[in-house]
């Protein structure tokens with residue numbers, strides 16, 4: 447299976463993803479935007495969201511994504527203490543690496559941190575009603591208000607594959 451690597455800006459934290467992602471998306475939801483605003487405001491933090499408010503993500507099964515070095519440097523950022531979503535950033539250089547929604551079996555890795563020119567193409571843009579006003583909507587992929595059934599279909603079929611050991 448092809449392996450994609452991601453790295454924090456200073457290189458101390460590295461992660462690896464194997465195989466095709468479940469889906470490659472850009473999310474414009476308010477939580478993703480607020481999460482980006484907070485982490486990007488940390489000292490020296492590199493940007494991982496787009497100028498129009500979108501956050502590009504490569505979504506992987508939990509068992510196809512791992513931190514290969516510097517895991518102890520990861521710190522969790524939550525919008526609220528009770529939130530089931532943690533955004534993991536490298537404390538060495540404040541690079542956001544991935545997002546974990548606790549009940550889910552997937553992780554959403556920030557596309558901006560991946561290396562190489564051959565990343566999976568963007569398949570959909572979600573929650574576009576929250577796009578920053580005055581920006582042009584990119585035409586590279588279908589756009590949806592909210593989260594489309596296509597997204598849930600991909601997640602459900604992935605779950606079935608995992609249950610059957612594929």
Ligand SMILES: [Zn+2]
Nearest residue numbers: 454456538539
């Ligand atoms: Zn770093």
